Amino acid sequence: MAVYTEVSDEALRAFLAGYDLGGLVAFRGIAEGVENSNYALRxxxxxxxxxxxxxxxxxxxxxxxxxLMRHLAARGLACPQPVAGRDGEALRELAGRPAAICTFLPGVWPRRPSVAHCAPLGGALAALHAAGEGFPAERANALGPAGWAPLLERCRPNGDTVQPGLCAELDGHLAAILRDWPQGLPRGHIHADLFPDNVFFLPDPERRPRVSGLIDFYFACTDILAYDVAICLNAWCFEPDLAFNVTKARAVLAGYSRVRPLSAAEMAALPVLCRGAAVRFLLTRLYDWANTPAGAMVTRKDPLEYLRRLRFFAAAEEVSAYGI
Amino acid sequence: MAVYTEVSDEALRAFLAGYDLGGLVAFRGIAEGVENSNYALRxxxxxxxxxxxxxxxxxxxxxxxxxLMRHLAARGLACPQPVAGRDGEALRELAGRPAAICTFLPGVWPRRPSVAHCAPLGGALAALHAAGEGFPAERANALGPAGWAPLLERCRPNGDTVQPGLCAELDGHLAAILRDWPQGLPRGHIHADLFPDNVFFLPDPERRPRVSGLIDFYFACTDILAYDVAICLNAWCFEPDLAFNVTKARAVLAGYSRVRPLSAAEMAALPVLCRGAAVRFLLTRLYDWANTPAGAMVTRKDPLEYLRRLRFFAAAEEVSAYGI
Known part of the structure; x- marks a missing residue:
């Protein structure tokens, strides 16, 4: 939860004068998102x-x-759409920082995702992958496999203070993951951070959850599409006690495949992709854990939750061993 | 900034079923308010x-x-109005905590209050005092003069770690304030925490700031009305370098007096009331500073900012010495 930058009235008024959005009605900091400062603007x-x-x-x-957001929205994906100023520019500056206004999306992110959320989530992820086709520019995944070994090195000085032997265990996992990392799978633009707080739902007329929007595209990049699925299996399919919920995983995969069928090669690669996704979140959390100043206005997330996931995924070679 | 309690989808849906507010559209945590969890609900x-x-x-x-909020709103004050459920009750329970839904107020709180905000602020404070008349129940001020000495005792074990000699200096100020504390001044229901983040403004047709709403009545109590003015002089009339801005103070008093004239006795008491208000915020900040766990999701506020204010107000016996 975060508002890092306060915006003065004069600065806000001058900023809004660059748009055709009418008069200011309300402006409240939002307690969500840990990377940027977000304000609800009316x-x-x-x-x-x-x-x-x-x-x-x-x-x-x-x-x-x-x-990418503009491209996805133009193809019908419910995601924030950047709003251009009078001069046609959406990316502007406010309070000394780059800033943009996007459309507001209705919906509520699930604090406790249930099985009923998982198929719609899978479908929305596949729809994102399909809508991303045709966006020409690529963005390398800075937090992809090539980034993990350097990140582990940066964690090494303090990593074992979180748990003795942690860095050595990660050395072993990482070598195996990089050795087994799949080649030749379908690639495209992926969200790369589609956790529950980035997916809004509203009930459909039968009161079943329906995805109303996807937000926070600031980790998006160009990578293996099935890796995005593996991130969702990490993010949506473990219970609070870190038990893997196979029913949720099946629902994510079924929902995804109804929109974009996963190939046999993609299914076969899921275990190593899931291990990789677990390592990616483990390493960034580990780095933040060791490097967040006490008193910072950010909730540090426990890296060891991802060690549990990593060990789970590493215990089996094939996705069928998880019960999928 | 704060959202302390997460609300599950099921709990929120069940809670809203107790109201006639229609279907859920959006639900976002608000990064404002340090005492309670606040959500923007659409x-x-x-x-x-x-x-x-x-x-x-x-x-x-x-x-x-x-x-009190219901009473004030019924008398035309722009403040949050508690919304009753189908059973007529506004105070309910959610996620194991007392909870209430109130109306949304438009407006923006000033990050850097200017002189132009101060007369409207004073007028809104006086309107609050006038609107509070006739609300029969009283609430003692738990953070009023009778509470300061006990609070200072609770700060004593750690207080001097913030600044050597701080507790002894406060002993001296507090004895003088309690000795000089005025008797017989007009009393009523006061806000007692009317800092800039609790006052929303919108521009009037001439683009001058106009108060659009007052929020956060959870320190409100029954006390000396002019003490509320003294709190505002502390909260609105010091520059970032802690220089007292007499133009702002004059504007607060002029705005207030246009709605409810301050008597000679109230004006004469302002210096000691201002010293008391400075001590009140100094002590709660000092207590929080010494007792907030590292890593808590709250920005600790510097208690010494109020020592500077206290010393300023203590340097003169009469309000005219401040230039007012």
């Missing part, structure tokens, strides 16, 4: 989200993110 | 704020707070 023209880009986002990459 | 019936009461709020006092 004008006489409607509801919007104003994002100020902080810390981890490279300003040079923002045109790619905003371009 | 239903097909409109926009609302859902508050879960945490920590410092005594559940037994909630009916008084909600009753």
């Amino acid at each position: 004008t006489t023209g409607g509801d919007f989200i104003l994002t100020l880009y902080e810390r981890r986002v490279d300003p040079a990459e923002l045109p790619w993110f905003l371009g | 239903t097909t019936g409109g926009d609302f704020i859902l508050t879960l009461y945490e920590r410092r709020v005594d559940p037994a006092e909630l009916p008084w707070f909600l009753g």
Whole structure:
């Protein structure tokens, strides 16, 4: 939860003067998102989200993110649509930071995802992958396999303070994952961070959850499509006690496959992709754990939750061993 | 900034079933307010704020707070109005905590209050005091003069770690304040925490700031009305470098007096009331500073900012010495 940058009234008013959005009605910090500062903005023209880009986002990459969102929205995906100012530019500056206004999406993210959320989630992920086709520019995955060994090195000085022997265990997992990493699987633009707090739902007329929107595309990149599925299996299919819920995993895969069928090669690669996804979140959490100043306004997330996931996925060579 | 309590989808849906507010459209945590969890709630019936009461709020006092807000709103004050459920009750329970839905107020709180905000602020404070007349129940000020000496005792074990000699200096100030504390001044229901983040503004047709709403009544109590003015002089009239801005103070007093004239006795008491208000915020900040666990999701506020204010107000016996 985060608002890192306060925006003065004068700065906000001057910023909004660059848009055709009408008069300011309300402006509240949102307690969600840990990377950027987000404000709920209401004008006489409607509801919007104003994002100020902080810390981890490279300003040079923002045109790619905003371009992808525009491309996805134009193809019917329910995602935030960047709003251009009078001069046609969506990427602007506010309070010394890059900033953009996007459309507001209705919906509620599930605090406790149930099986009923998982098939719609899978379907929405596949729809995102399909809608991303045709967006020409690529963005390398900075937190993909090539980044894991360097990140582990940066964690090494403090990593074992979280759990003795952790770095050595990760050395072993990482060598195996990089050795087994699949080649030749279908690639495209992936979300790469589709956790429950990035997926909004509303009930359909039968009160079943329906995805109303996907948000937070600032880890999006161009990579193996099935790796995005593996991230969702990590993010959506473990219970609070970290038991793997195979019913949820089946629902994610079924929902995905109804929109974009997974090939036999993609299914066969899921175990190593899931191990890789577990390592990716373990390493960034481990780094943050060891490097977040005490008193920072961020909830540090426990890296060891992902060690549990990693060990689970590493215990089997084939997806059928998980019960899928 | 704070959302302390997460609300599950099922709990939220069951909670909303107790109201006639239509279907759920959106639900976002708000990064404002340090005492309670606040969510922006949108239903097909409109926009609302859902508050879960945490920590410092005594559940037994909630009916008084909600009753006061209802009384003030009925008398035309722009403040959150508690929304009753189908059974007529506004105070309910959600996620194991007392909870209430209130109406949404438009407006933006000023990150950097200017002179132009101060007269409207003063007028809104006086309007609050006038609107509070006739609300029969009283609530003692738990953070009033009688509470300061006990609070200082609770700060004593760690207080001097913030600044050597701090507790002894406060002993001296506190004895003088309690000796000089005025008797017989007009009393009523006061807000007692009317800082800039609790006052929303919107521009009027001439683009001058106009108060659009007052929020966060959970420190409200029954006390000396002019003490509320003294709190505002502390909260609104010091620059970031802690220089007192006499132009702002004059504007607060002028705005207030246009709605409810301050008597000569109230004006004469302002210096000691201002010293008391500075001590009140100094002590709660000092207590929090020494007792907030590292890593808590709350920005600790510097208690010494209020030592500077206290020293400023203590340097003069009469309000005219401040330049007012």
